[in-house]
Amino acid sequence: MSLPRLRPLRRFTRHLRRSRVSVASAAQETVVWTPAPLVKVSPAAESLFHIAVDVSEAPELASSYTRAGQYLQIRLKDPSIRPAFLAIASPPAIAASEGVFEFLVKSVAGSTAELLCRLTKGEIVDLTPATGKGFDVDQISPPENFPTVLIFATGSGISPIRALIETGFDADKRSDVRLYYGARNLTRMAYQERFNDWRSSGVDIVPVFSQPDIFWLGEKGYVQAAFGRDKRIISPHSTAAVLCGQKQMAEEVSSILVGDGVAIDKILKNF
The missing domain is CATH 2.40.30.10 (Translation factors)
Structure with missing residues (x-):
């Protein structure tokens, strides 16, 4: 018994691959610069x-x-x-x-x-024009329903968090808004000049250094570990979170929060 010839199928497969490349190339060309x-x-x-x-x-x-x-x-x-x-x-x-x-x-x-x-x-x-869903703060509104908002950022991940804080999400109407901000040390921590304004808006800042100098008396290690020691989640159902930064940090913090009863749809990410 002879096997059926597969050449037409192979030709079709090659044509399909070329078509996908063409579609991908066309999609890239539609980006407006x-x-x-x-x-x-x-x-x-x-x-x-x-x-x-x-x-x-x-x-x-x-x-x-x-x-x-x-x-x-x-x-x-x-x-x-x-x-x-x-x-x-x-x-x-x-x-x-x-x-x-x-x-x-x-x-x-x-x-x-x-x-x-x-x-x-x-x-x-x-x-290119701005894109992405951003932080959907409607998910954690009104503020009286979510008095606790826990914010986590590492390194340059503080960038969109700055945008969030300075855009405003009614932090001053919430009783417990904490920013756990991780960096290697003080010299690697951007936006220190903005901290007073952020605190005035209702955000408590918790710097966390993975390699601090010998004079640092604050939180040490990684953000997720610092939060694990500090949690203070009184009511999981009225707690929300915002995460941006290192993937491992985001995954581990999300796991801690969900394990403590925080709803997954109240953990905001911008990706």
């Missing part, structure tokens, strides 16, 4: 940089940013360099009123981010 000048590149902390882009001449970009936690792609003029995905650090109101997107960028050796951090004021980059 808009040039915009840098208005600020300055150190924010060790290995971290403040970067601001002027989008005042591109109102479609400014209006695309509607919710804290959204992100976009940014690319340099060299087409051989891959675009980088960056969460927007400034609140949407800044984009609307001042025509500026602000970012907190970690300079990683050999990355697009490193090259971006080497640019200077006036140089041109290309941006």
Whole structure:
């Protein structure tokens, strides 16, 4: 008994693969890139940089940013360099009123981010419109129903958390809002100059250092471990959380929260 010939099927499979590549290529080509000048590149902390882009001449970009936690792609003029995905650090109101997107960028050796951090004021980059679901704070409203909000961020993951805090989510109307903010040490912690304003808005800040100096008396180790020691969840059903940063941290904190009875849909992420 002879086996049926499979060549037509193989030809069809190859054609299907080529079609998928063509569709993917077409999808990439539909990305809209808009040039915009840098208005600020300055150190924010060790290995971290403040970067601001002027989008005042591109109102479609400014209006695309509607919710804290959204992100976009940014690319340099060299087409051989891959675009980088960056969460927007400034609140949407800044984009609307001042025509500026602000970012907190970690300079990683050999990355697009490193090259971006080497640019200077006036140089041109290309941006896509803002995208992503952002932090859906409607899920943790009204504030009287969720008096406890636990926020977790590590490294440059503080970037969209800054946008959330400064956009506002009625923190001052809640009884217990804590930000567990992890970094290697004090020199690696961005936005320290904003802490007083954040506290005034109702957010208690808990810095956590994985490699602190000998004089540090606060929380040590990783964010998830610090929270595990500190939990203080009085009512899981009226507790919400916001997470951004290292994947392992997000997974372990989520596991702790769910294990203590916090509803999974009340744990907000921007991805």
